[in-house]
Amino acid sequence: MQTTLVQLLALTNLESGWIFLLEGEQGYRLVADSNLPPALCREDKRPMRCDDCFCLRLYWAEELEQAVTMIECERLHNAVQQCWGETNNLEYHATVPITIRGERLGLLNVGSPGKEQFTDQELAFLESVAYQIGTAVERVKLYEQRERRAVEDMSRYIVNYYSQLNSITRALLKMNNIQRLLEAAVDSIGRQFGWSTVAVALREEQKLRLRSIYENGRTKGAQAALPFVMRDLVEQADREQQIRLAEHGFGPYAVALPLHTHESGVLYLSRSSRPFEKVELEILRILADHVTIALEKVRLYQEWEEVLLAEERNRLARELHDSVNQKLFSLSLLARGIWEHAKTEHEETANAIREVERIAQEALGEMRSLIWQLRPSSEGTDFLRTLKEYAQTIGLRLFIQSDQEPRYRHELELALIRIAQEAMNNVRKHAATYRTRISLTHDKRWVTMKVSDQGRGFTLEQAEQEARSLGLASMRERTEELGGSLHILSEEGLGTVITARLPLQAEERG
Known part of the structure; x- marks a missing residue:
């Protein structure tokens, strides 16, 4: 607007001019001026910024509808009365309302020293210029409104996004x-x-x-x-x-x-x-960070649980070894001593004591097996060596065949070890043989483990009746948890084959 005012003064050969824009009901702002007399420029143009004047009061009262010549400018009059400085003999000015479609936007004032009257032609020209200024002001206001709405919309968008993000994060962290x-x-x-x-x-x-x-x-x-x-x-x-x-x-x-x-x-x-949008990508980056934090929190929690579980298993293993295991061992030795003493004179008593010793030895073997199973499965421990050590612990001779080096994810390796241990326990307790064989075969998706023996075997009815003692239920649960299957083939007098088929990669769980 400053440039427009300067060009207008040059075109009309007028010396001074200023433009007010209205703000609110009774407010205004000086937005452009050119060649103001010194009296109106004092104190950073304070006379142009403070108090109102006759032309503004007329405009606010809706009594100024077209361009007019002000007989006397109130601001200039006050400058003379209060000796604010030189007015350069400027006394009168034309006042032109800046009004667009009924909306009062401001005033255009122009004048020159000694010019007391403006012709109708001059006023009409000034009105056309004021209309152009008003149109420009209206465009600026519309643009500012659009910008303000855009900022408000973006603010609501960001607040809504962060609110939803906060809600998601709180749920995930639980x-x-x-x-x-x-x-x-x-x-x-x-x-x-x-x-x-x-x-x-x-x-x-x-x-x-x-x-x-x-x-x-x-x-x-x-x-x-x-x-x-x-x-x-x-x-x-x-x-x-x-x-x-x-x-x-x-x-x-x-x-x-x-x-x-x-x-x-x-x-x-x-x-x-x-x-x-750029702001959306920044919010999505934060969202990804929150998902990462939630995942890491779960991973650390599971590691912490595994540490606690390992400590508890070790504690139980130590307590069983130091208490129950030692007592069973003592009971076995005591029974043998009593049997040696009674076998020649008290045959029935000796036989009963012999049975006590046998049961104690069997319980001792089972206790050692349980203590071994309570040991935490350490990552990096050789899979085949783990099976061989367990077989040796319970007194079995184990033969293992594999079509490739066994390397499995932790959950799969643990399941295979536990299933093999349970199957070897069955061989040791029920098959009446000390030999067993484990074979491992692989394809792109599956690993198949077979644990077989040539012992006395059992019928399907026996298996169903003794499912708990045979550990079949726990073996089946372990395979099904990982999306696999378990099959049992047994025949009396010919032996048993337990086949576990498990996915190499974790299957989707419903």
């Missing part, structure tokens, strides 16, 4: 199971933020695998290779540890955000329309 956490994370993010697809992939055994996905309003756990539609983007984000976008204009808009977990992973989100 969970102590990784799979449930992953499924809850993709479900909450998909539903609350309106994403069509949300997925989490985690690195397992040097390979990214899909662990949970929200798609078409449904959530499911997974343990599978990455779908083709997201594979390149997810692998790139993981490899470069940077946010990566897919905004090609065809297909969905997608973003992959690295999760800086213990093993690394990626959070993938996609929608059918609308590209990503």
Whole structure:
């Protein structure tokens, strides 16, 4: 507006001018001025900023509808009366209302020393200029309103996003199971933020695998290779540890955000329309950090539980060894001593004592087996050596065959060891043989373990009646927990084969 005012004065050969814009009901602001007399420039133009004047009062009262010549300017009159300084003989000015479509926006005042009257033609020209100024002011106000609305909308958007983010984070931090956490994370993010697809992939055994996905309003756990539609983007984000976008204009808009977990992973989100805004990406980065924190919290919690479990198992093993095991050993020695003393004179008593010794020895063997099983399974311990040591502990001669070096994830290795131990216990207690064989075969998805003996075997009816003592229920539970199966083949007089088939990778659990 300053430039417009200067050009107007040059075009009309007028010397001074100023523009007021209204603010509120009784407020105004000086927005432009040119060649004001010294009396009006004092104290940083204080006379132009403080108090009102006759022309403003007329305008506020809606009594100034068109351009007029002010017979005397109140501000200039006050400057003379109060000796504020030189007015350069400026006494009169034209006052032109800046009004657009009935909205009063401000006033345009122009004048020159000695000019007491403006012609109708001059006033009409000034009105046309004021209209152009008003149009420009209106455009600026509309732009500012749009900007203000945009800022308000963005503020609401950010507040809403952070509110939802806070809600999701609080829920995730309460969970102590990784799979449930992953499924809850993709479900909450998909539903609350309106994403069509949300997925989490985690690195397992040097390979990214899909662990949970929200798609078409449904959530499911997974343990599978990455779908083709997201594979390149997810692998790139993981490899470069940077946010990566897919905004090609065809297909969905997608973003992959690295999760800086213990093993690394990626959070993938996609929608059918609308590209990503910078502020949205920053919020999504924070969202990925919160998911990472929740995952690490669960991992640390599970490690802590494992430490507590290992300590408790060690404590139980020590107590059993120091108390029950020693007492059984003492009972066995005592029974043998009594039998030696009574075998020649008290045959029936000696036989009973012999039976006590046998039971004590059997209980002692079972106790040693239990103590061995209570030892925590340490990562890095050789799988085959673990089985051989256990067989030796319970007095079995074990033969092992494997078509490849056995290397398994922790949960699978532990399940195979426990199933093999239970099967060897059965051989030791029921098969009437001290020999057993374990074979391991592998394909791309499965490991099959067979524990066989050539002992006395049993019938299906016996197996059902003695399922608990044979440990069949616990073996079956372990295989089914990992998505596998257990089969038992036995025939009286020919022996038994227990076959456990388990997935090499964790299966989806419903």
